[in-house]
Amino acid sequence: MTLLSTRDEDKRMPQLNRDDWIAAALTVLVEEGIDAVQVTQLSRLLEVTRGSFYWHFKSRDALLEALLAEWRARNTGVMVDALTAAQTLSEGILELFAVWVDHTRFDPRLDQAVRDWSRRADGVLKSVAQEDDNRVRSIAAFFETHGYEPTEAFIRARVIYFTQLSYYSLGVREPLTERAGFLSAYYQCFTGNSLGEGDADAFLARMARNGVST
Amino acid sequence: MTLLSTRDEDKRMPQLNRDDWIAAALTVLVEEGIDAVQVTQLSRLLEVTRGSFYWHFKSRDALLEALLAEWRARNTGVMVDALTAAQTLSEGILELFAVWVDHTRFDPRLDQAVRDWSRRADGVLKSVAQEDDNRVRSIAAFFETHGYEPTEAFIRARVIYFTQLSYYSLGVREPLTERAGFLSAYYQCFTGNSLGEGDADAFLARMARNGVST
DNA sequence: CGGGTTCCATACACCCCTGTATGTATCGCG
DNA sequence: CGCGATACATACAGGGGTGTATGGAACCCG
Structure with missing residues (x-):
């Protein structure tokens, strides 16, 4: 809801611009799926008439294109970057975990929404498939550089990435303490190696400092 | 398309019954998602008017309930059964793989369609979540009985199940030969043990005999 | 101050979907 | 034969969504 801050409750904040519509559309996309991203509903949400929308956008499809572009800009490359900086295996894998829990770097709800959308829109499907391919490839390359x-x-790249995707897709929610208890088991399964206690503790401490939400 | 065999091209195959509507709805659900399961579209597909539908069903919601029941009847328990019969670890895990590739026992497209549907229908979400929970639990129990x-x-149960879910969800398609080459790597990652060459070959031979499609 | 640009309101045409009410053809069956 | 029940057709009411055409209010700017 903070996304609508420019207008919102204030009587007559100047005007809406293209980005306001995109922001509103993004929240609706995440909350209710692509089918709920409708000109009429967004107009109600922004408390203007549809006339406004059709001034900023040529059509609903134009808005959807903008949404896809937004997703690309946000969620692409985040995971890849996490790995290229790492020196050791555990450092890289743990950093990957860190990215996945840090919803400021990677937005799983948006990713999931786009993924749902992609299942019934071929153009979107292509983009998502390519992105997935990149992510798995980069994780695989990381494993390769570590022997x-x-x-x-x-x-192993697939398993670790696919597992995380389902984690999001099923909306698994568990308390941090419980999740912490799973850390070394996950690491063991994903890499085949044991995670040093020092590494685990350091990671959990870092997570606690950053105060991850879920 | 074979699902519509009772009526279909023939001029005036007697009449439609409730199951004909459900069958048509299932194909539409799988192919185009729950939103495409509409009385009007199904009527066109079956070449009757909507009047027919409202004779067999009270409402569209009644049809959707029937669809969920159909999913439950088909896909529930298949994986659990595969594990309870197994004697050794490798036997159970490989049987699990076998179930996942055998689309006559487990219908991944229907599972995926219901899963997509569940993301915007709370009642469905509960059913799916419970089913997922059962599946993971039974795999975990299997691992426990093997030490x-x-x-x-x-x-490990989560990882193996979640990986497979994404496999379906992303619609991964790869030739059998390629997939066969991945078998022992998957087994190694999932269980932490190596798969005996004899077991692997026997499994692949069995798959070849059954002539799995994808 | 007057005109162009920006942003939105209003109104209309069009399409698609659900649900209901009612008419109608076919068939089983006593 | 005639009468229910079955299975479907027809027609109407109601609602929601996309676009488009056009009018108007506010604002910038020379």
Whole structure:
């Protein structure tokens, strides 16, 4: 709701611009899915008439294109970047975990919404598929640089990424303490190695400092 | 399309019954999602008027309930059954793989469609969540009976199940030969153990005999 | 101050979907 | 034969959504 701050409750904040419509559309996309992103509903939400929308956008499709562009700009490359900086295996994997829990760097709800959308829009599907491919590839490359055979690296990359996707997709919510208890088990399963206690504690401490929400 | 066989091209195959509508609705659900399951569209598909539908069903919601019941009847328990019969670890895990590739036992497209649907219908969400919980629990229990600690068993169950869910959700399609090459890597990652060559070959031979499609 | 630009309101045309009420054809069956 | 029940057709009421055409209010600016 903070996304509508420019207008909102104030009587007559000057005017809406293109980005206001996109911001509103993004929240609706995340909350209720792409089918709920309708000109009429957004107008009601922004408390203007549809006339306004059709001044800023050529059509609903134009808005949807803008949404996809926004997703690309936000969620692309975040995971890849996390890995390229890492020196050791554990550092990289833990940093990946960190990205996935840090919703300021990676927005899982938006990612999920776009993914749902993509299942019934071929154009979107292509974008998402390519992005997924990039992510898995970069994780696999990371494993390879740390001594894993190509096939094993690829499969481990898939397993770790696919697991996380389902984590989001099923909307798993569990308390931080419980999640912390799973850390080394996940690490063991994903890498085949044990996680040093020092590394685990340092990671959990860092998470606690950053105060991750879920 | 074979689902509409009772009526179909023939001039005036006697009449439609409730199951004909459900069958048509299922194909539409799988192909185009729950929003496309509309009385009007189904009528066009079955080449009758909407009057027919409202004779067989009280409302569109009644049809949707029937669809959910159909999903429950088909896809529930299949995975659980696969594990309870297994004697050894590898036997159980490989049987799980077998179920996932055998679309006559487990229908991933229907599962995925219901899952998509569930994300915007709270009642459906509950059913799916409970089913997921059962599946993960039963896999975890299987790991435990083969010597894994409870936490590790649970995480490995999650990882193996979540990975497979994403496999479906992303619609990964790869040739059988390629997939066969991944088998032992998957097994290694999921269980932490190596898969005996004999077991692998036997499994692949069995798959080939059954002639799995994808 | 007057005119152009920006932003939005109003109104209309068009389409699609649900649900209901009612008419109608076919068939089983006593 | 005639009468219910079955299965569907027809027609109407109501609602929601997209676009478009056009009018008007506020504002910038020379």
